[in-house]
Amino acid sequence: MTAREQILDLKNRVNQSIIGQDEIVTRILIGLLTDGNVLLEGLPGLAKTRAVKSLARNLDSKLSRIQFTPDLLPSDVTGTEVYQPQADEKFVFQPGPIFANLILADEINRAPAKVQSALLEAMEERQVSVAGKTHKMEPLFMVLATQNPIEQEGTYPLPEAQLDRFVMKIEIDYPDHDAEVQIIRLVREEASSPPESPTPIPQQAVFDARQEINAVQVRDAAEKYIVDLVTATRYPDRFSPDLAKWISVGASPRGSIALDKCARAVAWLDGRDFVTPDDVRFILHDVLRHRLILSYEANVAGMTADKTIDELLKAVAVA
Known part of the structure; x- marks a missing residue:
């Protein structure tokens, strides 16, 4: 396999x-x-x-x-x-x-x-x-x-x-x-007859997968989209007045790196050797939701990190 x-x-x-x-x-x-x-x-x-x-x-x-x-x-x-x-x-x-x-x-x-x-x-x-x-x-x-x-x-x-x-x-x-x-x-079945444990997947499969993911291509448009999204969290006033009110502190470069890695993993799992903007959008909330510090105004307005990221996606266009 x-x-x-x-x-x-x-x-x-x-x-x-x-x-x-x-x-x-x-x-x-x-x-x-x-x-x-x-x-x-x-x-x-x-x-x-x-x-x-x-x-x-x-x-x-x-x-x-x-x-x-x-x-x-x-x-x-x-x-x-x-x-x-x-x-x-x-x-x-x-x-x-x-x-x-x-x-x-x-x-x-x-x-x-x-x-x-x-x-x-x-x-x-x-x-x-x-x-x-x-x-x-x-x-x-x-x-x-x-x-x-x-x-x-x-x-x-x-x-x-x-x-x-x-x-x-x-x-x-x-x-x-x-x-x-x-x-x-499922819990009822497990209580009556515990499931058999098949042969575990070897660790080498994970290491080999990581090598293949490292080879997945990130074209200029997708790369620019990743950076634009993260940049918008740091300088929200350049993209939307609402984002400027809601975001107090944006994501660090570690966020850009994580978004790039995760988008490549999404593409690889989907059987592709290149990243699309959809791959970035698929994983964006999970990568950024804990990296944003929202303002007092956002909390008063009932804005969560996920809602703010939704607005981020509307404000940042794909090149």
Whole structure:
């Protein structure tokens, strides 16, 4: 099987466990293929954790789950130096749960910022520094963080620097009526006869897919469209007076890079070797919604990040 066939097979397997969330599964795979980290936001019970566990079960990978709580310490995530008198009386590094392939950071915004920031180095540099020593992460490494909406009791807003490290913020909503009926039946079937686990997709398929995605062409028109969209978030007054009122801080160059990577992954999954403006529009909300800081006027007017991006798409034309 080709790398694309294996990745599509992985997608189908995960979809069998996550009913009615095909677009969510697609976006999680895009995060994996772009070597990025993703933030999943939704109310409790919407299968955020289930989606991550299903991905890990069907991919040849080690899953590590970290439950973020208010009393969690940074060392509980990264690991620490442990004194071992039996081993020549020296300190030995005890790796934390961050040392795995897929990291499920469950309810990440229920821990204080100090603990959340412990993930920053691992997410960006793919390494952890403890007691003056650097420890590398696995070649296949991805943080899949889940969070409840910040209006929920006991949650903390994530630092902007950490939010920018997520290639996408994926919002999960309630399933529709027919999907929920299928969910009930699926859980009932799993309780009576647990599903068999097929042979996992090898990690090499992901690495091969990334090489092919790197070769996907981004023509001048699509490239200009990406830059224009991000530029409009920084200088909204040049594009629309309404955007100028609503956007306080725009996306950084990391947003442009993420949009380029994700658009190429969308094209590759669709079987093309070139990016179109539709690929950019398909993934735009997920890439930018957590990178915009809205103004007080936007909050008063009831403008969300997604509504603002809708207006952004109207204001920025394809060259």
